[in-house]
Amino acid sequence: MSLSREDHANLLIVDDDETIQRLLVIAAKDHGWRPRTAGSGMGALDALDDSIEAVVLDHGLPDIDGLQTLERLRAAQPDLPVIMLTGLNDAETAVRALRAGAADYLTKPFELKRLFDLLRQIRVDRSGPVIAVTGASAKLAPADGLRSADARVRELLRRMEKAASLDSTILLTGESGTGKTYFAREIHRLSPRANEDFIPVSCPALPRELLESELFGHEKGSFTGAVATRAGRFEQASKGTLFLDEIGDLPPELQPKLLNVLQDREFFRVGGSKILRTNARVIAATNVDLHAKVADGSFREDLYYRLNIIELHIPPLRERKDDLPGLTAAILGRIAARRGTHTWTLSPAASEAVAAYEWPGNIRQLENVLERATAFTDRNELGEKDLVPLLESRRDGHAANAGGKVRTLHELERETFLEAYRRTGGNKARTARELGVSERTVYNLLERHGLK
Numbered sequence: 036m037s038l039s040r041e042d043h044a045n046l047l048i049v050d051d052d053e054t055i056q057r058l059l060v061i062a063a064k065d066h067g068w069r070p071r072t073a074g075s076g077m078g079a080l081d082a083l084d085d086s087i088e089a090v091v092l093d094h095g096l097p098d099i100d101g102l103q104t105l106e107r108l109r110a111a112q113p114d115l116p117v118i119m120l121t122g123l124n125d126a127e128t129a130v131r132a133l134r135a136g137a138a139d140y141l142t143k144p145f146e147l148k149r150l151f152d153l154l155r156q157i158r159v160d161r162s163g164p165v166i167a168v169t170g171a172s173a174k175l176a177p178a179d180g181l182r183s184a185d186a187r188v189r190e191l192l193r194r195m196e197k198a199a200s201l202d203s204t205i206l207l208t209g210e211s212g213t214g215k216t217y218f219a220r221e222i223h224r225l226s227p228r229a230n231e232d233f234i235p236v237s238c239p240a241l242p243r244e245l246l247e248s249e250l251f252g253h254e255k256g257s258f259t260g261a262v263a264t265r266a267g268r269f270e271q272a273s274k275g276t277l278f279l280d281e282i283g284d285l286p287p288e289l290q291p292k293l294l295n296v297l298q299d300r301e302f303f304r305v306g307g308s309k310i311l312r313t314n315a316r317v318i319a320a321t322n323v324d325l326h327a328k329v330a331d332g333s334f335r336e337d338l339y340y341r342l343n344i345i346e347l348h349i350p351p352l353r354e355r356k357d358d359l360p361g362l363t364a365a366i367l368g369r370i371a372a373r374r375g376t377h378t379w380t381l382s383p384a385a386s387e388a389v390a391a392y393e394w395p396g397n398i399r400q401l402e403n404v405l406e407r408a409t410a411f412t413d414r415n416e417l418g419e420k421d422l423v424p425l426l427e428s429r430r431d432g433h434a435a436n437a438g439g440k441v442r443t444l445h446e447l448e449r450e451t452f453l454e455a456y457r458r459t460g461g462n463k464a465r466t467a468r469e470l471g472v473s474e475r476t477v478y479n480l481l482e483r484h485g486l487k
């Protein structure tokens with residue numbers, strides 16, 4: 036183990052190859068860093084202290100490997116950005132490093148310039164309040180959602196961008212309305228498949244037989260109503276991205292079929308006997324705890340691990356309140372652009388009300404509230420009065436018997452439905468779950484009460 040300790044070092048270089056160590060030290064100094072070196076995983080842990088701003092970590096180390104070192108370093112300092120150096124063609128390690136929280140990875144041999152560009156960006160990210168992610172997305176116009184004032188979300192964005200280029204299956208987790216679909220589209224947009232199709236499929240929206248046919252296609256005559264042969268979404272998305280929303284609702288009968296297609300890329304159409312192949316990249320999303328579903332036997336463990344190659348968890352809005360001003364401005368800008376009007380600002384009191392609220396329906400609810408608040412004002416500034424009545428408390432709305440007046444069943448249904456629908460920020464799947472009905476019933480209710 037070689038370990039050189041310099042006071043106030045801010046970059047830890049971990050590599051057992053002394054030539055590379057020396058090279059990196061010289062380059063680091065040239066780029067204004069104060070390097071410290073370690074030649075092993077345990078050495079890296081010894082060398083870590085609060086002054087270290089970032090780590091460059093080789094995977095092939097003599098004692099504990101780079102991934103284990105990464106895990107221990109991040110357990111010691113959860114926000115520590117680590118750039119992993121992996122071997123050529125070692126995509127698996129790269130994926131595992133990103134899953135374990137690496138900020139980025141580089142395959143050896145790499146250009147020093149690329150490494151120090153990444154390190155510079157890490158510094159910028161850490162010092163600036165609102166930044167755009169680097170790399171592929173920087174070449175495109177940075178989307179609103181790819182900015183964050185929250186360190187945890189910035190890290191997520193970096194991992195997301197990296198994962199976009201890898202073609203691996205991704206599992207997006209997070210509460211309803213946190214932006215899983217939005218992120219899935221962004222991942223597709225940042226991926227090499229950007230010019231191909233992005234095909235979303237909502238698992239609970241269809242009954243089992245139709246979902247199977249939707250995903251895998253069917254042969255003519257394979258069931259009543261199958262009047263013609265139809266290609267499924269896996270075929271259509273073969274060059275692009277297939278987004279499986281609410282994957283936790285995938286019926287048990289379809290889980291083995293999805294597992295097969297993820298493992299072997301092969302499947303049959305419903306009623307078909309010809310093996311078909313697909314190259315679709317799969318992004319799945321869930322707002323339920325799939326672990327718990329595995330534990331209670333309603334979701335296959337092997338499928339869970341197949342889907343969860345890279346997990347990206349989007350925190351709820353109440354845990355990233357620093358992002359509220361940026362998201363509010365972005366959403367207001369979007370509404371203004373759509374309506375062809377000026378945009379709006381929030382008065383200090385309105386901003387405070389927004390910040391104090393818990394946003395159970397997350398970004399979708401924020402969007403709905405801003406849509407409604409801006410619909411009825413001629414002013415450029417939204418005040419507390421424009422917003423507060425739209426921020427419902429969970430206890431509100433139980434007006435089934437308000438004023439002792441007897442309601443018709445139709446009215447009660449409408450109120451109960453609307454309450455759940457608003458509380459979930461207009462999310463149909465979650466409304467369905469809250470009310471214990473199917474998602475199709477939610478569509479019927481919207482229709483029946485003239486809310487479509």
Ligand SMILES: Nc1ncnc2c1ncn2[C@@H]1O[C@H](COP(=O)(O)OP(=O)(O)OP(=O)(O)O)[C@@H](O)[C@H]1O
Pocket residue numbers: 179180181209210211212213214215216217218280320321322362365366398399402462464465
């Ligand atoms: N980062 C963001 N910036 C701006 N708008 C966003 C962002 N994330 C999400 N949104 C908007 O918030 C709304 C809800 O997002 P989205 O549908 O992606 O959530 P979701 O997590 O997929 O919800 P569900 O689990 O209910 O399907 C969308 O209209 C989306 O455009």
